[in-house]
Amino acid sequence: MNHLIPPHGGELVDLMATHEERARLKAESVDFPSIDLTGQQLCDLELLVHGGFSPLRGFLGRADYDSVLEHMRLADETVWPMPIVLAVPQATAEGLSEGSRVALRDPEGTMLAVLEIVEIWDRDRKREAEAVFGSLHEEHPGVRATLDDPGQVCLSGKVTGVQPAAHHDFTELRYTPADLRSEFTRLGWRLVTAFQTRNPLHRAHKEMTVRASTEVGSHLLLHPVVGMTKPGDVDHYTRVRCYQAIAHHYPPGLMKLSLLNLAMRMAGPREAVWHALIRKNHGCSHFIVGRDHAGPGSDSKGNPFYGPYEAQDVVADFQDDIGIRMIPFQEMVYSAQRSQYLPRNEVAEGEEVLSVSGTELRRRLREALEIPDWFSYSDVVAELRRAYPPKERQGITLFFTGLSGAGKSTIANVLLSKFLEIGGRPVTLLDGDIVRKNLSSELGFSREHRNLNILRIGFVANEITKNGGIAICAPIAPYAETRRKVRELVAAHGGFIEIYVSTPLEACEKRDRKGLYAKARAGLIKEFTGISDPYEEPENPEIAIDTTDLTPEEAAQEVLLYLENKGFLA
Numbered sequence: 001m002n003h004l005i006p007p008h009g010g011e012l013v014d015l016m017a018t019h020e021e022r023a024r025l026k027a028e029s030v031d032f033p034s035i036d037l038t039g040q041q042l043c044d045l046e047l048l049v050h051g052g053f054s055p056l057r058g059f060l061g062r063a064d065y066d067s068v069l070e071h072m073r074l075a076d077e078t079v080w081p082m083p084i085v086l087a088v089p090q091a092t093a094e095g096l097s098e099g100s101r102v103a104l105r106d107p108e109g110t111m112l113a114v115l116e117i118v119e120i121w122d123r124d125r126k127r128e129a130e131a132v133f134g135s136l137h138e139e140h141p142g143v144r145a146t147l148d149d150p151g152q153v154c155l156s157g158k159v160t161g162v163q164p165a166a167h168h169d170f171t172e173l174r175y176t177p178a179d180l181r182s183e184f185t186r187l188g189w190r191l192v193t194a195f196q197t198r199n200p201l202h203r204a205h206k207e208m209t210v211r212a213s214t215e216v217g218s219h220l221l222l223h224p225v226v227g228m229t230k231p232g233d234v235d236h237y238t239r240v241r242c243y244q245a246i247a248h249h250y251p252p253g254l255m256k257l258s259l260l261n262l263a264m265r266m267a268g269p270r271e272a273v274w275h276a277l278i279r280k281n282h283g284c285s286h287f288i289v290g291r292d293h294a295g296p297g298s299d300s301k302g303n304p305f306y307g308p309y310e311a312q313d314v315v316a317d318f319q320d321d322i323g324i325r326m327i328p329f330q331e332m333v334y335s336a337q338r339s340q341y342l343p344r345n346e347v348a349e350g351e352e353v354l355s356v357s358g359t360e361l362r363r364r365l366r367e368a369l370e371i372p373d374w375f376s377y378s379d380v381v382a383e384l385r386r387a388y389p390p391k392e393r394q395g396i397t398l399f400f401t402g403l404s405g406a407g408k409s410t411i412a413n414v415l416l417s418k419f420l421e422i423g424g425r426p427v428t429l430l431d432g433d434i435v436r437k438n439l440s441s442e443l444g445f446s447r448e449h450r451n452l453n454i455l456r457i458g459f460v461a462n463e464i465t466k467n468g469g470i471a472i473c474a475p476i477a478p479y480a481e482t483r484r485k486v487r488e489l490v491a492a493h494g495g496f497i498e499i500y501v502s503t504p505l506e507a508c509e510k511r512d513r514k515g516l517y518a519k520a521r522a523g524l525i526k527e528f529t530g531i532s533d534p535y536e537e538p539e540n541p542e543i544a545i546d547t548t549d550l551t552p553e554e555a556a557q558e559v560l561l562y563l564e565n566k567g568f569l570a
């Protein structure tokens, strides 16, 4: 069967302009309206221009779109499963007309391509979501992204590449389809099996990919997606370091690593067909489809969005038309008895198999627990441990909130000294009054300004936390919604501990350290929190401290005990 596959991928589209054309388009573009591309559109454009999306020569028009949604083929019956459209908000489309030329720009403003508009039409996002994802379930990340996409009006037509997309990370691993094809020729690789992934790889994956390529007598292309994957996935920098680590464990000369700047949609079976086509364009003859290929897993009730081997059935139907062979693979599991990996369907009845789920792996990383040798390689695990340090090495934000005079700054200052004494992490104090003198000196105390002030503090705290430091924030932060936003931002990168200093108004007013309450009562200060402006009490703070009958040292010890107890100081 192998001889039926054209060597290295078939016809390849190349939309990049010649040197002269590029200069001309750049000169002419002063008059062009511009579109700033979204993350997904940037990825799509790159694959269009260098032919990763062959045979597409531009963003889909209406007839192709309808046909793709209907039966995974373009209007001329060529297999193409994914609606690749340039959809923009209504307001952006105003003033554009058929025949006009538009500059497509990256976020820095560089013109990457020019689109000559042939057709302007409206997409039906609901119908599209249902066709592409086979579901309208709002927990499906692809469904949600499609329904929430502000792009409504689609622009289609001829795309001409002007400037290759700029990538500054792992540049030596970014091969275009043409690069890969000539690389395979240079290496003398006739048959190449591609493996798609968006996760770190462990022993099971290595076993599977080596078995698959051995089965068909091919070499192996490890082709991970580094464009956009499922929200919450391990970031691609960490993953690529893991791939580089595992590369050393493959038989010499068998495998090549190349990065694919694809924006995944998580569309399961349909996406598997798309992935196969893209790999064919990159010069591969075979493509591995494993369990739940490109599926987003299960919903919150535990119901999977797609059947575990549904993608294999669909790719099987299309592989001849595409011109690539699928290698279907069962999930690989570890048999303790035999000390080896096996496809699940080869496990004998009653034979014990071991596995470590993604969730369990993350837990072990977070808690610095052992990760067994049979599961992964120590150099891969070391990369993951660097990216997911245990709590004692994570950054932390201590976010104090409470009325003026409640004791936030006083406790914060005690903690600053304690952390400097303990050492190990850089510490920054973002006290309300200090921030207002520096970062927010132009702001007053309206709701809008207070929110802005807190969001600025949150931004700085997040940067500090991301980099492994301790940010101690001590603003009043009277509004729950803004505190929630800061929590959401920071919690993704380290510890976020909200400390409600709940000292009642009477006690704060009695202290009146700065004489502000007296002035507020006399009406000399307007919008004073607790007197003439609201304070929304936190509902679920990690710590609540009423300082009325405590010393500052005692209050600070409550916080330190909490941190010790949660493993942040161990």
Ligand code: ADP
Pocket (backbone or CB within 6 Å): 402, 403, 404, 405, 406, 407, 408, 409, 410, 411, 474, 501, 511, 513, 547, 548, 549, 550, 551, 552, 553, 555
């Ligand atoms: P905030 O920063 O919440 O506006 P400050 O820390 O500036 O409040 O003021 C709190 C006042 O209360 C200080 O004068 C401080 O000495 C006094 N105080 C008394 N007991 C405590 C305590 N246990 N924790 C913090 N401050 C206390």
Ligand code: ADP
Pocket (backbone or CB within 6 Å): 404, 405, 431, 432, 433, 435, 436, 445, 449, 450, 451, 453, 454, 474, 475, 476, 477, 478, 514, 516, 525, 526, 527, 528, 529, 533
């Ligand atoms: P917020 O969290 O509301 O932005 P900050 O903690 O940044 O508040 O600033 C509060 C500090 O500013 C208080 O400790 C007090 O010293 C001073 N202040 C001046 N006017 C007001 C006011 N109208 N309301 C609250 N604090 C005020």
